[in-house]
Amino acid sequence: MDEERYQTDQTGSTARTMVEAAYDQIRRDVLSGKLPPGSKLRVEHLRAEYSVGASTLREALSRLVGEALVVAAGQRGFRVAPISVSDVTDLSELRKLLECHALRESIEHGDDRWEANVVAAFHRLSRIEERVHENPEELGDEWEDRNRAFHEALIAGCANRWVLHFRKILYVQSLRYRRLSLTNRSIPRDVHAEHSAIFDATLARDADLACRQLADHIEKTKAVIAAITSRVLADRSVGASAEDVAHAPRSAEAQEAADQDAAGQPG
Amino acid sequence: MDEERYQTDQTGSTARTMVEAAYDQIRRDVLSGKLPPGSKLRVEHLRAEYSVGASTLREALSRLVGEALVVAAGQRGFRVAPISVSDVTDLSELRKLLECHALRESIEHGDDRWEANVVAAFHRLSRIEERVHENPEELGDEWEDRNRAFHEALIAGCANRWVLHFRKILYVQSLRYRRLSLTNRSIPRDVHAEHSAIFDATLARDADLACRQLADHIEKTKAVIAAITSRVLADRSVGASAEDVAHAPRSAEAQEAADQDAAGQPG
DNA sequence: TTCGTCCAAAATCTCGACATTTTCATTGAC
């Protein structure tokens, strides 16, 4: 069989169907910010962009609804999930709860193989965090990947599939916020220290300390992405070109109100 | 506008599009067990059943994937999410974590309106739990509804949308397991006492005790649905008619192995 | 028997056209 039949993109994701290919590509474009939060996803327009039929595109979008990266409104089409500061707060709080739970499980039940993978992932991450200051643009994506791998390795000892599933969704949501600002794609300087603290406590099998460090790490990430989000929303409310944005707040004070119900999450 | 344009079902759910109507109906059929766990969802066949086109049906199924009630496999179509004992365990454990977290938030931050709603919901539930012994068949659905309302009222004081969203998914999953066995649709006799204990501790604003009672309640529910699940899987492995079931275990010992990876959840 | 190949039937996946609904700028009335 032709392995890369539907590979219209640059990455090595092997999509078996057109739906999956479109799903992958749209997902990437949402995460990269190419499709901005709140923007309308016109099927007729995107059809050409992703070279698929209308039904296929709709199916791909429907699957993204399940990850809360896209929202579907009654007879009013699809939109990229909006962003809000309150969403960042909710997201991060639950991330703490789930990741700490998973980390505790891992520390208590993880075997040698789990521990070895944590060591390896931390080493790979440390290596790039040493060099990432030199040219953040080039190493940014690689750091992103190794950071994800490290966090996944930490909790891989947790056997609860539901915890891992929901945690992943939250991680991706958080990732989207982090990538919102192109200027902030560089990594803040204290991240390596935070990772080290988590790593040390984990290897020492000190669950309480490890969870405290991990929670602290997530809390600091939250502060960064909340600031980014706040600034992006403020910029958007003054700057024009809000043509596509859903109910874009017109003034700085209206933004606070919009913040209340702009979360892309509720059922 | 015609409010009930797409209402092909008996309930009052007002679906705005054919996709939503099909989504609602299939969801109900999965939860009721009319579409059994693991069974294949052939688009051509279901098209007639739900009176929609192929693309529409696929879109509805895609949305159910997001709730993990349906799983989509590469080029191999859709299936109802399979069941397993380990899934029950994972499900219930996370339910404890999320519901207790939400309950604690509610107790600490809930206002008078929240408290009043809890009282009202508990009252409505108590009333039907007094009479449900008489004829469980008739009052079963009503009890189900009031039970859901009570549990939702308890945690309504939690402002975190992500917590509520994931909690709801888990609740529905749990509901499906509970409805698996038609014989077990009657409510065990100690449920009202459990609800009372949760209620009393909640109104007393004793978060620790309330969470203990709630966790205990979920744990006991878990025991019941785990037993049901185990029996259903055993019956299925002996009894034939496993025509549609995915990789149906042939023997009692093979079931244990199948239990390992039959969870409908992983990414 | 057991395994691999081959082929027809069945199912999945994909597409573009069409019907329905929403959007929004224009017009007119108060």
Place this chain on the structure above:
DNA sequence: GTCAATGAAAATGTCGAGATTTTGGACGAA
């Protein structure tokens, strides 16, 4: 000036036909 009605343009939602892939059994060789 504000508001409601109008209607054309644009977008959404729906469908079944057809291309592609999987499935399952027949056939034959080791």
